[in-house]
Amino acid sequence: MNELSLYILDLVQNSIRAGATLVQVIVKFDTAEDLLVIEIHDNGCGMDEELLNRVTSPFTTTRTTRKVGLGLPMIKQQCEMTGGEFRIQSAPGQGTVLKLSFTASHMDLPPMGDLSGTMVSLITAASEETDYVLRYVHDGNEFEFDTRQIRETLGSDVPLSTPEVLSWIGDYITEGINEANNNQP
Amino acid sequence: MKSIADLEKIRQATLSKVNLRRESEGTRIVVGMATCGIAAGARPVMNAFVDEVAKRNLLDVTVAQTGCIGMCRYEPIVEILAPGKEKVTYVHVKPEMVPRIVNDHVVNGNPVVEYTISNAE
Numbered sequence: 146m147n148e149l150s151l152y153i154l155d156l157v158q159n160s161i162r163a164g165a166t167l168v169q170v171i172v173k174f175d176t177a178e179d180l181l182v183i184e185i186h187d188n189g190c191g192m193d194e195e196l197l198n199r200v201t202s203p204f205t206t207t208r209t210t211r212k213v214g215l216g217l218p219m220i221k222q223q224c225e226m227t228g229g230e231f232r233i234q235s236a237p238g239q240g241t242v243l244k245l246s247f248t249a250s251h252m253d254l255p256p257m258g259d260l261s262g263t264m265v266s267l268i269t270a271a272s273e274e275t276d277y278v279l280r281y282v283h284d285g286n287e288f289e290f291d292t293r294q295i296r297e298t299l300g301s302d303v304p305l306s307t308p309e310v311l312s313w314i315g316d317y318i319t320e321g322i323n324e325a326n327n328n329q330p
Numbered sequence: 331m332k333s334i335a336d337l338e339k340i341r342q343a344t345l346s347k348v349n350l351r352r353e354s355e356g357t358r359i360v361v362g363m364a365t366c367g368i369a370a371g372a373r374p375v376m377n378a379f380v381d382e383v384a385k386r387n388l389l390d391v392t393v394a395q396t397g398c399i400g401m402c403r404y405e406p407i408v409e410i411l412a413p414g415k416e417k418v419t420y421v422h423v424k425p426e427m428v429p430r431i432v433n434d435h436v437v438n439g440n441p442v443v444e445y446t447i448s449n450a451e
Contacts, residue, residue, distance in 0.1 A: 146369050155368045162397070216365045259373070266373050269380055270363060270395035298337040302345055306392075308384030309344050310337070315377075317332040 148258025149183065152223070154266055155216045156185050156243060161271045163189025163241065168267075169278040172260070174249060176284050181229075181249040188240040197235050220245060227251035261318040268292065268305050268314060279318065286328045288321035290314075347389055355413050356390025357436055359383075362407040364398035370405035371424065378425035379408075382432045391436055404450060410435055419447040 146152055153170060160168045165187035173182045192200065203218045221231040229246035247254050264279055279290040292305055295314065303310065361367070361376040379393045401407065404421035408431070411417050418441045420431060427445055435441045443449055 151368050151373065154363075154373060155365050158363060158365075158368075158397075219365075262373055262377055265380070266363070266376050266395075269376060269393055294334065295337065298334055299341050303341050303348050307340075307344050307348060308380055309340050311380055312384055313332060313336060313340055320332055 146219070147255055149181075149255050150258040150260040150263040152216075152220045153183065153185070153260070154263040156220065157187075157263075157267055157277075158270075159216060160185065160187035160189050160241065161267075161275055163187060163191070165189035165240065165275055167276050167278070169280065170264075171280045171282075172257070173282045174284060176249070179249050181247045181254070183243075183245045183247075185243040186240065187242075191237045191239050191241055192235040193237050197233065200233065201231070223247070223255070227254045260322060261315050264290070264318055265311050265315045269311060273304065273306070281322050281325055283325045286325040288318075288325040290318055290321060347387075356392060357410065357412045359391065359393045359436070360396050360409045360411065361393070362397070362399060362405055363395040366398055366402035367405045367407065370402075372406040374425045375406045375408065375423050375428065378428040379432070382428050386432065386437065388432075388436065401447075404447060407447075410441075412436075412439070415439075420445045421447045421450045 146155070157168050157170065167188050169184075169186040171182070171184040171186075175182075201217050201221045217233075224231040224245050224247060228248040228251060230244075232244040233241065235241040260279070260281070264277060267277055276292045276296070278292070281288045295305060295310070299305070299310065305311070305314070359379050361372055361379065363372050363376065376393065376395065383391050383393060396409070399407065406423045408420040408423045409417055410420070410431070418435065420427075420442070423431075423445065427442075431442055431445065
Protein backbone atom coordinates (compact mmCIF):
# COMPACT_ATOMS: atom_id res chain seq x y z
CA MET A 146 0.00 0.00 0.00
CA ASN A 147 1.31 3.42 -0.87
CA GLU A 148 -0.14 5.42 2.06
CA LEU A 149 0.01 4.80 5.83
CA SER A 150 -3.60 5.94 6.03
CA LEU A 151 -4.56 2.92 3.88
CA TYR A 152 -2.85 0.60 6.39
CA ILE A 153 -4.85 2.34 9.16
CA LEU A 154 -8.08 1.78 7.20
CA ASP A 155 -7.21 -1.90 6.78
CA LEU A 156 -6.22 -2.43 10.43
CA VAL A 157 -9.36 -0.73 11.77
CA GLN A 158 -11.42 -3.10 9.60
CA ASN A 159 -10.05 -5.87 11.85
CA SER A 160 -11.37 -3.97 14.90
CA ILE A 161 -14.81 -3.62 13.29
CA ARG A 162 -14.89 -7.35 12.50
CA ALA A 163 -13.91 -8.02 16.13
CA GLY A 164 -17.14 -6.28 17.19
CA ALA A 165 -15.50 -3.10 18.54
CA THR A 166 -17.90 -0.33 19.51
CA LEU A 167 -15.05 2.15 20.04
CA VAL A 168 -11.86 2.46 18.00
CA GLN A 169 -9.20 5.06 18.83
CA VAL A 170 -6.55 5.97 16.27
CA ILE A 171 -3.59 7.97 17.56
CA VAL A 172 -1.00 9.44 15.19
CA LYS A 173 2.03 11.21 16.69
CA PHE A 174 4.82 12.92 14.75
CA ASP A 175 7.88 13.92 16.76
CA THR A 176 10.34 15.80 14.58
CA ALA A 177 13.04 16.11 17.28
CA GLU A 178 13.05 12.34 17.85
CA ASP A 179 12.55 11.61 14.11
CA LEU A 180 9.69 9.37 15.15
CA LEU A 181 6.22 8.56 13.89
CA VAL A 182 3.97 6.49 16.16
CA ILE A 183 0.58 5.08 15.18
CA GLU A 184 -1.61 3.40 17.80
CA ILE A 185 -4.94 1.67 17.29
CA HIS A 186 -6.95 0.78 20.41
CA ASP A 187 -10.21 -1.14 20.20
CA ASN A 188 -12.66 -2.71 22.62
CA GLY A 189 -13.43 -5.68 20.37
CA CYS A 190 -13.44 -9.36 21.35
CA GLY A 191 -9.62 -9.56 21.58
CA MET A 192 -7.45 -12.61 20.87
CA ASP A 193 -6.17 -15.50 22.93
CA GLU A 194 -2.44 -16.15 23.30
CA GLU A 195 -2.40 -18.90 20.69
CA LEU A 196 -3.86 -16.63 17.97
CA LEU A 197 -1.78 -13.67 19.11
CA ASN A 198 1.43 -15.67 18.62
CA ARG A 199 0.69 -16.38 14.97
CA VAL A 200 -1.26 -13.26 14.02
CA THR A 201 1.60 -11.72 12.01
CA SER A 202 1.92 -14.82 9.83
CA PRO A 203 0.47 -14.20 6.35
CA PHE A 204 -1.18 -17.61 6.57
CA THR A 205 -3.25 -16.72 9.63
CA THR A 206 -6.79 -15.41 9.23
CA THR A 207 -10.08 -15.74 11.06
CA ARG A 208 -11.98 -15.60 7.76
CA THR A 209 -13.33 -18.61 5.99
CA THR A 210 -13.44 -17.12 2.47
CA ARG A 211 -9.66 -17.33 2.00
CA LYS A 212 -6.56 -18.72 3.67
CA VAL A 213 -4.33 -15.65 3.93
CA GLY A 214 -4.40 -12.54 6.12
CA LEU A 215 -1.98 -9.91 4.88
CA GLY A 216 -2.87 -6.74 6.81
CA LEU A 217 -0.81 -7.29 9.98
CA PRO A 218 2.22 -8.96 8.29
CA MET A 219 2.48 -6.09 5.80
CA ILE A 220 2.45 -3.34 8.44
CA LYS A 221 4.90 -5.30 10.62
CA GLN A 222 7.27 -5.51 7.68
CA GLN A 223 6.80 -1.78 7.02
CA CYS A 224 7.67 -0.95 10.67
CA GLU A 225 10.79 -3.12 10.61
CA MET A 226 11.94 -1.85 7.21
CA THR A 227 11.94 1.70 8.53
CA GLY A 228 13.79 1.02 11.79
CA GLY A 229 10.65 0.95 13.93
CA GLU A 230 8.79 -1.57 16.01
CA PHE A 231 5.54 -3.50 15.80
CA ARG A 232 3.77 -4.35 19.04
CA ILE A 233 0.40 -5.91 19.67
CA GLN A 234 -1.37 -6.56 22.97
CA SER A 235 -4.65 -8.40 23.21
CA ALA A 236 -6.66 -10.65 25.49
CA PRO A 237 -10.09 -12.24 25.11
CA GLY A 238 -12.79 -9.77 26.16
CA GLN A 239 -10.28 -6.95 26.67
CA GLY A 240 -9.81 -5.60 23.15
CA THR A 241 -6.61 -5.10 21.20
CA VAL A 242 -3.90 -2.42 21.17
CA LEU A 243 -1.56 -2.03 18.20
CA LYS A 244 1.53 0.16 18.61
CA LEU A 245 3.50 0.88 15.46
CA SER A 246 6.60 3.04 15.30
CA PHE A 247 8.62 4.24 12.32
CA THR A 248 11.69 6.39 11.68
CA ALA A 249 9.87 9.46 10.37
CA SER A 250 12.56 10.49 7.86
CA HIS A 251 13.20 6.98 6.50
CA MET A 252 13.16 6.97 2.70
CA ASP A 253 11.08 3.77 2.59
CA LEU A 254 8.31 5.18 4.79
CA PRO A 255 5.14 5.79 2.75
CA PRO A 256 3.46 9.20 3.24
CA MET A 257 0.54 9.47 5.65
CA GLY A 258 -1.77 10.24 2.72
CA ASP A 259 -5.48 10.90 3.02
CA LEU A 260 -6.21 10.26 6.70
CA SER A 261 -9.43 12.23 6.40
CA GLY A 262 -10.57 9.94 3.53
CA THR A 263 -9.80 6.93 5.72
CA MET A 264 -11.97 8.23 8.56
CA VAL A 265 -14.83 9.08 6.16
CA SER A 266 -14.64 5.55 4.67
CA LEU A 267 -14.75 4.00 8.14
CA ILE A 268 -17.75 6.07 9.19
CA THR A 269 -19.54 5.27 5.90
CA ALA A 270 -18.88 1.59 6.47
CA ALA A 271 -19.78 1.18 10.13
CA SER A 272 -21.12 4.28 11.81
CA GLU A 273 -24.17 2.83 13.52
CA GLU A 274 -22.30 0.19 15.51
CA THR A 275 -18.90 1.80 16.06
CA ASP A 276 -17.57 5.14 17.34
CA TYR A 277 -14.19 6.47 16.26
CA VAL A 278 -11.69 8.79 17.89
CA LEU A 279 -8.80 10.27 15.89
CA ARG A 280 -6.05 11.96 17.89
CA TYR A 281 -3.47 13.60 15.65
CA VAL A 282 -0.42 15.16 17.32
CA HIS A 283 2.38 16.93 15.44
CA ASP A 284 5.20 18.15 17.69
CA GLY A 285 2.76 18.87 20.52
CA ASN A 286 0.04 20.47 18.37
CA GLU A 287 -3.03 18.34 18.78
CA PHE A 288 -6.24 17.81 16.85
CA GLU A 289 -8.92 15.45 18.14
CA PHE A 290 -12.02 14.18 16.38
CA ASP A 291 -14.61 12.05 18.18
CA THR A 292 -17.76 10.69 16.53
CA ARG A 293 -19.47 10.55 19.95
CA GLN A 294 -19.35 14.36 20.09
CA ILE A 295 -20.74 14.60 16.52
CA ARG A 296 -23.48 12.08 17.34
CA GLU A 297 -24.44 14.04 20.46
CA THR A 298 -24.76 17.26 18.45
CA LEU A 299 -26.75 15.66 15.62
CA GLY A 300 -29.10 13.78 17.92
CA SER A 301 -30.60 10.41 17.14
CA ASP A 302 -32.54 11.63 14.08
CA VAL A 303 -29.59 12.22 11.75
CA PRO A 304 -27.11 9.34 11.27
CA LEU A 305 -23.39 9.99 10.82
CA SER A 306 -23.56 8.28 7.42
CA THR A 307 -25.80 11.05 6.00
CA PRO A 308 -23.90 12.33 2.92
CA GLU A 309 -23.99 15.97 4.07
CA VAL A 310 -22.56 14.97 7.47
CA LEU A 311 -19.83 12.83 5.88
CA SER A 312 -18.82 15.73 3.65
CA TRP A 313 -18.59 18.04 6.68
CA ILE A 314 -16.57 15.44 8.63
CA GLY A 315 -14.08 15.09 5.75
CA ASP A 316 -13.52 18.86 5.60
CA TYR A 317 -13.37 19.20 9.41
CA ILE A 318 -10.67 16.51 9.76
CA THR A 319 -8.64 17.86 6.83
CA GLU A 320 -8.67 21.35 8.34
CA GLY A 321 -7.78 20.06 11.82
CA ILE A 322 -4.82 18.02 10.54
CA ASN A 323 -3.55 20.88 8.39
CA GLU A 324 -3.74 23.21 11.36
CA ALA A 325 -1.79 20.78 13.59
CA ASN A 326 0.83 20.41 10.83
CA ASN A 327 1.15 24.14 10.12
CA ASN A 328 1.19 25.52 13.67
CA GLN A 329 4.72 24.36 14.34
CA PRO A 330 6.77 26.32 16.89
CA MET B 331 -13.03 27.02 9.36
CA LYS B 332 -15.50 24.24 10.13
CA SER B 333 -16.86 24.15 13.65
CA ILE B 334 -19.09 21.78 15.60
CA ALA B 335 -21.74 24.52 15.55
CA ASP B 336 -22.16 23.91 11.77
CA LEU B 337 -23.68 20.55 12.61
CA GLU B 338 -26.86 22.07 14.02
CA LYS B 339 -27.50 23.76 10.64
CA ILE B 340 -26.78 20.48 8.83
CA ARG B 341 -29.15 18.68 11.20
CA GLN B 342 -31.99 21.09 10.45
CA ALA B 343 -31.32 20.98 6.71
CA THR B 344 -31.13 17.18 6.43
CA LEU B 345 -33.81 16.04 8.87
CA SER B 346 -36.59 15.81 6.25
CA LYS B 347 -34.27 14.00 3.79
CA VAL B 348 -33.27 11.49 6.47
CA ASN B 349 -36.91 10.63 7.10
CA LEU B 350 -37.46 10.09 3.36
CA ARG B 351 -34.36 7.84 3.23
CA ARG B 352 -35.70 5.75 6.09
CA GLU B 353 -39.07 5.27 4.43
CA SER B 354 -37.74 4.11 1.06
CA GLU B 355 -36.38 0.68 0.23
CA GLY B 356 -33.62 1.75 -2.08
CA THR B 357 -30.54 0.75 -3.97
CA ARG B 358 -27.43 -0.45 -2.11
CA ILE B 359 -23.94 0.26 -3.46
CA VAL B 360 -21.53 -2.16 -1.77
CA VAL B 361 -17.76 -1.63 -2.02
CA GLY B 362 -15.24 -4.40 -1.20
CA MET B 363 -13.01 -3.04 1.59
CA ALA B 364 -10.77 -5.95 2.62
CA THR B 365 -6.96 -5.66 2.41
CA CYS B 366 -7.05 -6.57 -1.30
CA GLY B 367 -9.71 -3.96 -2.09
CA ILE B 368 -8.01 -1.21 -0.06
CA ALA B 369 -4.62 -1.93 -1.68
CA ALA B 370 -6.23 -1.81 -5.14
CA GLY B 371 -7.88 1.59 -4.53
CA ALA B 372 -11.29 0.96 -2.90
CA ARG B 373 -11.13 3.94 -0.53
CA PRO B 374 -11.30 6.72 -3.16
CA VAL B 375 -13.93 4.67 -5.02
CA MET B 376 -16.14 4.45 -1.93
CA ASN B 377 -15.71 8.15 -1.18
CA ALA B 378 -16.49 9.00 -4.83
CA PHE B 379 -19.80 7.10 -4.54
CA VAL B 380 -20.63 8.97 -1.30
CA ASP B 381 -19.88 12.31 -3.00
CA GLU B 382 -21.87 11.45 -6.13
CA VAL B 383 -24.90 10.28 -4.12
CA ALA B 384 -24.76 13.53 -2.09
CA LYS B 385 -24.28 15.70 -5.19
CA ARG B 386 -27.29 14.16 -6.92
CA ASN B 387 -29.36 14.23 -3.72
CA LEU B 388 -30.29 10.57 -4.12
CA LEU B 389 -32.44 9.84 -1.09
CA ASP B 390 -33.03 6.13 -1.71
CA VAL B 391 -29.40 5.07 -2.19
CA THR B 392 -27.03 3.82 0.51
CA VAL B 393 -23.29 3.19 0.24
CA ALA B 394 -21.93 0.28 2.30
CA GLN B 395 -18.90 -1.99 2.50
CA THR B 396 -18.20 -5.69 2.42
CA GLY B 397 -15.08 -7.83 3.00
CA CYS B 398 -13.14 -10.00 0.58
CA ILE B 399 -15.38 -12.02 -1.71
CA GLY B 400 -12.52 -14.14 -3.01
CA MET B 401 -11.88 -12.46 -6.37
CA CYS B 402 -8.96 -10.26 -5.31
CA ARG B 403 -7.61 -9.92 -8.85
CA TYR B 404 -10.73 -7.94 -9.83
CA GLU B 405 -10.55 -5.41 -6.98
CA PRO B 406 -11.78 -2.74 -6.47
CA ILE B 407 -15.13 -4.54 -6.78
CA VAL B 408 -18.49 -2.78 -6.41
CA GLU B 409 -21.84 -4.56 -6.26
CA ILE B 410 -25.08 -2.73 -6.96
CA LEU B 411 -28.26 -4.19 -5.53
CA ALA B 412 -31.48 -2.54 -6.68
CA PRO B 413 -34.89 -3.74 -5.42
CA GLY B 414 -36.39 -6.33 -7.77
CA LYS B 415 -33.31 -6.44 -10.01
CA GLU B 416 -30.40 -8.84 -10.34
CA LYS B 417 -27.16 -7.90 -8.57
CA VAL B 418 -24.60 -6.26 -10.87
CA THR B 419 -20.87 -6.58 -10.10
CA TYR B 420 -18.43 -3.94 -11.35
CA VAL B 421 -14.70 -4.73 -11.35
CA HIS B 422 -11.45 -2.73 -11.48
CA VAL B 423 -13.52 0.32 -10.55
CA LYS B 424 -11.81 3.71 -10.55
CA PRO B 425 -13.19 6.97 -9.08
CA GLU B 426 -13.56 8.47 -12.58
CA MET B 427 -15.99 5.62 -13.50
CA VAL B 428 -18.30 6.45 -10.58
CA PRO B 429 -20.37 9.34 -12.08
CA ARG B 430 -21.27 7.18 -15.11
CA ILE B 431 -22.21 4.16 -12.99
CA VAL B 432 -24.42 6.34 -10.79
CA ASN B 433 -26.00 8.17 -13.73
CA ASP B 434 -26.58 5.23 -16.08
CA HIS B 435 -27.23 2.42 -13.60
CA VAL B 436 -28.36 3.79 -10.23
CA VAL B 437 -30.46 6.66 -11.60
CA ASN B 438 -31.58 5.35 -15.02
CA GLY B 439 -31.50 1.58 -14.44
CA ASN B 440 -29.07 0.71 -17.27
CA PRO B 441 -25.97 -1.13 -16.02
CA VAL B 442 -22.68 -0.04 -17.61
CA VAL B 443 -21.91 -3.42 -19.19
CA GLU B 444 -18.35 -2.57 -20.19
CA TYR B 445 -17.35 -2.13 -16.51
CA THR B 446 -19.01 -5.34 -15.28
CA ILE B 447 -17.41 -8.65 -14.36
CA SER B 448 -19.03 -10.38 -17.35
CA ASN B 449 -17.10 -8.07 -19.65
CA ALA B 450 -13.84 -8.59 -17.72
CA GLU B 451 -14.05 -12.35 -18.10
